[in-house]
Amino acid sequence: MPQLTVVVPAYNESAVLRSFHERLRKVLDGLPLACDVLYVDDGSHDDTWSIIESLVAADPRTGALKLSRNFGKEAALTAGLDAVLADAAVVIDADLQDPPELIPALVEQWQAGYDVVYATRSAREGESGFKRLTAAAFYRSMERLSDTMIPRDTGDFRLLSRRALDALRQLRERQRFMKGLFSWIGYRQTAVHYQREPRQAGTTKWNYWRLGQLAIEGITSFSTAPLRLATWVGLAAAGVSFAYGAFVLVKALLYGDPVRGYPTLILVVLFLGGVQLLALGVIGEYLGRNYAESKQRPLYFIEERRTPRAPR
Structure with a gap:
């Protein structure tokens, strides 16, 4: 039976982790695959790790990594993907803005022969007009500046096949812009569209300063x-x-x-x-x-x- 690992980076997500895991567990129960979950605690300062440990104790399909400090989401994603041994991996955030219920649609496209199946947002609920405007400007600027096609309105939520994971493991650059790396490896890629929901609990870790830094990281990593x-x-x-x-x-x-x-x-x-x-x-x-x-x-x-x- 094919194996699937769901990689979930988490940083100070104690308010939403239990709700997220409950929804994810129901989705995985319905998949005709051998599934497990891998949480990556990126140096959280709240009780995120203790909650993850309780989830590991209660669900035998759940594993976890705790990083020695906060290395940033891109490094946490890398740590999780490096640890995947399954035939495919799904990357998803724990804030429930990206619905776990979309995973079967990603799996369906993977079984149809695609190596990277990314989830593209058709709507962004719960975000200010200014944030939607700046996000749209960033993705459209990257289209013009970069030789690597980075899909519009697409975050880290996606499925990666085994050979896509093996290709990513060869990219060990320190200045990491994962959305660009996911596209740069090539292979067969396709999109699944969905409506992004508002954050269910807690607060976003991405203020405008950090988003600006990420934009600079993306532009300088994939364009001269x-x-x-x-x-x-x-x-x-x-x-x-x-x-x-x-x-x-x-x-x-x-x-x-x-x-x-x-x-x-x-x-x-x-x-x-x-x-x-x-x-x-x-x-x-x-x-x-x-x-x-x-x-x-x-x-x-x-x-x-x-x-x-x-x-x-």
């Missing part, structure tokens, strides 16, 4: 367009500066050089200084990522491990 943009902006600024310098020279030769133009001089200096700092900032982002990669630190450390008691 900001570097090219800095080059073209620098060339344009240099062209304007040379043209203006030639104008000032000709004007001084023909009409003399009265002491005027102080505001213009300040504006030009500030403009060129701003362009230079912008270019240096873009270069610094890429240089910082190269520095992080060169250290070759492990992606995560596991403090505790609980394995399912039921045979896989």
Whole structure:
């Protein structure tokens, strides 16, 4: 019988974990597969780990990993997927915005021959208009900037086949943007559409600052367009500066050089200084990522491990 592992990263999700597991358990009971669940506690500060331990004790199909600290969701996902031994894995968040009841539809497409089946949001309930607008702008910007096609309005909720999991294990870069990595490996991919629900309990860990950082991570990981943009902006600024310098020279030769133009001089200096700092900032982002990669630190450390008691 084919085997399926559901990987659930969790960070301070004590308010919703029991409800999530109950809904997930009912879904897995109805699947004609050998199923287990793997929770990954990403260094939570509440009682998330104790709740996970109680779920492991009550359900023999449940296992868990506890990371030594908060490494971030991308690292927690990687830890969970690295531990999967099954024929396929489903990645889903514990906040119940992504419904576990959609898993059978993902499995159906996997059994039809697809290696990556991603869940695309047709609606985003419980989110502000500004967040929906910025999310749409990000995905559409990535379409234009990146050579890797990243599906619109698609999070981490998806199913990965065994060979897709094996391919991901070969990608050990430290600056990880999992949505891009899922697409970069290729293979046969398809979408299943659903309506995203509001968070059932607790609070989101993704404020606008962290979302902005994630957007920068995605753009710099899968596109060199900001570097090219800095080059073209620098060339344009240099062209304007040379043209203006030639104008000032000709004007001084023909009409003399009265002491005027102080505001213009300040504006030009500030403009060129701003362009230079912008270019240096873009270069610094890429240089910082190269520095992080060169250290070759492990992606995560596991403090505790609980394995399912039921045979896989």
